[in-house]
């Protein structure tokens with residue numbers, strides 16, 4: 209038995225795989241799918257989106273955009289992994305004041321990016337979410353949006369959702385340096401900047417994923433990016449009042465979803481997995497560089513044509529590997545923020561001690577991922593040490609089956625499932641239904657590649 213996961217249940221049992229082989233079609237990139245829906249909502253007319261992810265988070269953004277008076281049709285694609293959307297919008301100026309609280313579910317991206325758009329609408333809105341999202345920080349968007357002139361508040365001294373927002377049109381342009389490397393914060397300010405008078409600037413000490421900037425350009429909006437080659441920082445500027453044009457988008461496969469299969473193959477003794485159409489945006493693909501540095505046999509073949517918004521993509525093949533420990537610096541942790549849990553698993557099978565520095569942001573994701581990965585990997589036989597914002601994983605240690613808790617966090621659930629494929633005895637994963645947040649077909653794919 210490789211996996212036993214009953215749809216509708218929140219527990220999966222996953223056993224050791226004798227072999228891992230196969231080609232997988234990944235879900236559409238979650239970050240890019242959110243942005244494609246949001247920009248389609250800002251553009252007057254019809255936009256079509258192909259290859260979008262069908263996880264709960266992306267469905268949440270589609271539902272919220274619908275609540276703003278945008279007509280949305282969702283159609284499952286023949287591949288069974290992605291969906292297409294037809295979005296007909298009256299454009300930014302024609303959006304409608306929602307008649308209820310906007311429930312962002314588990315999705316931080318929906319809440320933070322929508323807050324930026326709504327800050328420039330002259331209405332009162334409330335953004336909330338599930339218990340996990342209501343524990344995640346929002347002061348990072350409250351402060352800049354307030355500085356732009358929106359009347360924004362949040363619970364517990366502006367720290368936590370719900371967020372109440374009375375927007376203002378036009379907003380004031382600001383020049384803002386983000387406190388933490390966060391593409392959600394950068395994107396929120398840039399989207400608010402579209403509705404501001406003058407030029408808004410966002411500076412980041414560590415450059416984060418640039419999907420918003422690429423997609424805005426593809427929709428006809430001028431966005432300037434100046435990189436500081438020596439520090440790794442970036443400064444992005446946008447002029448307010450620009451029109452967003454309707455554009456058809458194709459979403460590449462999610463590199464963060466790919467990471468689970470790359471690590472699965474690398475740590476398993478008899479594995480070869482091929483993934484097609486994976487997004488290879490250099491601001492997202494640090495996980496590929498880190499795995500290569502660890503000695504993983506991961507081969508990337510870029511495709512000639514990027515997507516409409518200039519997202520490069522390609523195929524990736526991963527095979528069984530001898531891994532070695534690496535030192536992962538804070539800027540690399542930021543660049544591979546969603547892949548750190550599964551990289552910790554890779555580190556547990558690498559020779560030596562892998563050090564991840566600057567992991568503080570992982571504590572405020574869908575769960576406290578530092579605590580979750582440390583407890584789960586330890587239960588599976590790993591040796592993990594947490595020392596403030598430094599995480600050390602000593603390897604290699606043989607993995608054995610255990611009962612682990614994914615804390616309702618999709619990335620922890622998938623990390624533990626991948627660990628189980630290389631562990632002796634069965635692993636029972638609590639909170640496994642969370643995979644539907646970003647990768648609804650995850651357990652079907654796992655069954656497909658296991659023998």
Ligand code: S3P
Pocket residue numbers: 238239240316317389390391392393395417545546
């Ligand atoms: C995301 C940015 C990251 C990432 C999240 C998606 C995005 O969050 O962890 O899964 O789509 O912009 P932060 O911006 O909070 O680091």
